[in-house]
Amino acid sequence: LRDAEHVLADLDGEIYLKSESGLEVSPPADVNADGVVNILDLVIVANAFGETDPDVNGDGAVNVLDLVVVANAFNN
Numbered sequence: 001l002r003d004a005e006h007v008l009a010d011l012d013g014e015i016y017l018k019s020e021s022g023l024e025v026s027p028p029a030d031v032n033a034d035g036v037v038n039i040l041d042l043v044i045v046a047n048a049f050g051e052t053d054p055d056v057n058g059d060g061a062v063n064v065l066d067l068v069v070v071a072n073a074f075n076n
Helices: 039-047 064-072
Strands: 003-011 013-019
Touching: 039 064
Parallel strands: none
Antiparallel strands: 003 013
């Protein structure tokens, strides 16, 4: 994310970054960076439960809060 030019929060508190290269940066809940938040992202986070990565909400641990963030972002 070193290339990030802008950090903008929308009304829902979601953060979007625009890189200097013009490429879109995936939202944190898109763990596998395929452009959509879906069950695959939820499975990745669930399998990492108790680890430190992918820590979707940035609290230092993969836990139920990360699962909630991913589930709430489905199809966004």
